[in-house]
Amino acid sequence: MSLLEVEGVHTYYGESHVLEGVSLDVERGEVVALVGRNGVGKTTTLRSILQLTPPREGDVRYDGESLVGLDTHEVADRGVGWIPEDRRVFAHLTVAENVRLSVPQGSDEEAGLETAFEAFPDLRDKRNRDAGTLSGGQQQMLSIARGLVGENDLLLVDEPSEGLAPLIVQNVADALREVAEDTTLLLVEQNLPLALDLADRFYVVDHGTVVDEGTTEGVTTDDERFRRLSA
């Protein structure tokens, strides 16, 4: 049984039909990349899994249990974390407060802070600064740190390299590699080299549906299968 199974999901924004039967699965311990052009439904797929934009048709099963109909906080309680597209750190909370908030209730908040600052030492000095004052790269680190301390089994990571300088992208990739050591990742990424570097398998999404899939082993960005992404 896969950790995550998305089966024939149709999702709408109002009357706009965005996902037209997306199906995919993610095995425990894998890193799976969801690639595709802008606006084809990759982010909506993650939102549908989280029930932020609940599907109208189809099913999303996590560890064998359907998530459809649950509230987003109930999905999160089951161990599904989210590192969103535009970081979405709580700008008016401090760095430490952002991290503490992600530590599950009942777990040791100080230990969570230590884990986050060990992984991202740059954040330690800024622990009492409002997260809104951090640079884009630092906010991305904070966003990943939140996912790291959240004790999630599955992390949905949306465009982690977007808008970041190449050097920072490398840091983010290293951080995600570290997270992936004990967390399953479903990664949405337009940066194809990065996606192929991090992932074990990939799905290509186009016009709201999966049009291709495969393993990343031996696959390069020049592969014929990715030509449609730059079309």
Place this chain on the structure above:
Amino acid sequence: MIGAIAAFPDPATLFEVFVSGLAKASLYAMMALGLTLIFGLLGVLNFAHGSLTMLGAYIAGLVMVTFTGSAPAIALFVVAAVVAGVLVGGVGAAMEVGLIRRLYDRPPIYQILLTFGVTLVIDELARIVVLFYGIQPNADWRTATQTKPTSMGGSMDLLGASIGNLELFQIAWGVATVVAVWAFLNRTRYGLVVRAGSEDDEMAAALGIDVRRVFTVVFALGAALAGFAGALLMWDSVWGASVPLASETLLPAFVVVIVGGLGSFRGSVLAALLVGMVDAVMTHVFNLGIIRFSGLSELTIFLILVGVLVVRPQGISGLAEVGGH
């Protein structure tokens, strides 16, 4: 009149006016805190806030009148204020779950109209109930006001000035409430959850926070603060428990919230200080007979509102965005 003006800068008089200003600021802060909390965290302008304050005044009055003599008046007052806070908080929670929640995704005008409708319902129900018990709804409920212990009616000499005991009590009550709310929001795990939920409800939910419950708690807390304020006003001869207390408190509460900056907790506290001080000075000027216009203090308060809206529309420390949804 010249003699009256000359008497004003006397240090003892200035100190009396200052303390009076602090007491008024406490009352204004109490009236406005719940309103600013609900707007700042949920983005809802609660026009029923004054009615909730009025309910709190009647509930606290009822506890005081029923049990007076069975315990020291101050201890009984604390119990009455807690009962008022809890019950009015419960009304607020029911309002949020039953009515407001359905309108979060609609434009603010829907929430304004709804809460305005709720205020009409609460006021009319209160009028019916108090009339049923033979209490005049449009006048202060004297029986409740008279439960104030005689010591509260007295005064003490402080730095050569005569300071009313009730004023000191109001200042202590106001400061304690402001500190308690600040500590809840900034020093507790649930306060952190509330601030996160109000800043970005989707992200908070994705971190496992039940945002709907958070919003209910915030609305209940704001309503409870209104009930708490009502308890304090019930003893004050200027205010007192009456049905018109709803509109009498709503207007200054809105002035404080707007002057402070819609949704800003710190701004509301500063605005309450400003409005309280101006009110105290103008009341003193009127009492001295320098200007013979009894509505002077109210007029000045609303002039502050107009001035702030013209010069700094976002208020003392207004936020760019409020509410998590």
